[in-house]
Amino acid sequence: MSLLTAQGITKRYGGVIALDDVSLELNAGEVLGLLGANGSGKSTLSSVLAGDNRPERGTLALDGVELAAGSPRAARAAGIAIAHQHPGLAPDLPVWENVFLGAEVCKAGRFLDQASARRRAGELLSSLRPGWDPDAPATSLNAADQQLVEIAKALALEPRSRQSDTRDSRIGRARYRDRVHLASDGGNRSAVRSRAGVVQRTARW
Ligand SMILES: Nc1ncnc2c1ncn2[C@@H]1O[C@H](COP(=O)(O)OP(=O)(O)OP(=O)(O)O)[C@@H](O)[C@H]1O
Numbered sequence: 001m002s003l004l005t006a007q008g009i010t011k012r013y014g015g016v017i018a019l020d021d022v023s024l025e026l027n028a029g030e031v032l033g034l035l036g037a038n039g040s041g042k043s044t045l046s047s048v049l050a051g052d053n054r055p056e057r058g059t060l061a062l063d064g065v066e067l068a069a070g071s072p073r074a075a076r077a078a079g080i081a082i083a084h085q086h087p088g089l090a091p092d093l094p095v096w097e098n099v100f101l102g103a104e105v106c107k108a109g110r111f112l113d114q115a116s117a118r119r120r121a122g123e124l125l126s127s128l129r130p131g132w133d134p135d136a137p138a139t140s141l142n143a144a145d146q147q148l149v150e151i152a153k154a155l156a157l158e159p160r161s162r163q164s165d166t167r168d169s170r171i172g173r174a175r176y177r178d179r180v181h182l183a184s185d186g187g188n189r190s191a192v193r194s195r196a197g198v199v200q201r202t203a204r205w
């Protein structure tokens with residue numbers, strides 16, 4: 001059985017049909033690439049999978065169990081995380097706090113242990129690129145590193161399925177290799193890429 005399935009997803013923005021009856025299946029341990037021209041609906045599909053966007057039609061399921069569409073909370077509870085194409089970092093907060101921003105409450109009534117969060121953020125960031133200063137403010141990061149923090153934020157949620165909606169041109173080849181290593185850790189990754197060659201080498205598409 002597929003891990004994540006989307007069936008017949010249709011999403012309109014006013015008169016624009018961003019997704020027209022789109023279906024996909026993601027299997028356990030798989031990297032799935034979505035290829036398409038600018039404006040073809042890659043980000044919209046990623047945000048639908050992550051519950052950030054409610055489609056007019058279609059269904060989502062994880063492990064064969066239907067997921068409430070348009071509910072980020074339900075998607076996250078089911079183990080789905082998204083690294084957005086346009087990172088929304090808090091510029092004045094240190095890098096490590098950005099990694100755990102929005103994940104401060106672990107369980108009902110329990111809050112994140114700051115020391116262990118800083119240590120864990122450092123580990124996640126180092127797995128993407130060595131040599132981070134986790135205390136540096138996010139505002140000091142270039143666009144490529146902001147994108148890596150966005151990916152670390154998704155990994156910090158320890159998802160079962162992660163949508164990485166990002167452009168390789170922003171991250172660079174050396175860093176991309178690191179991410180491919182991460183992608184083979186047994187989790188599931190659906191990656192949205194702009195460079196066809198990179199997708200062909202690393203993902204089913
Ligand atoms: N919030 C929005 N309001 C109105 N139209 C939107 C909105 N978001 C996306 N669209 C439109 O929906 C279509 C799909 O956009 P989307 O951003 O999903 O494409 P994409 O494949 O991710 O593009 P890119 O390669 O530029 O990232 C485009 O025509 C876009 O203009």
Ligand SMILES: [Mg+2]
Pocket residue numbers: 042043044085165
């Ligand atoms: Mg996009």
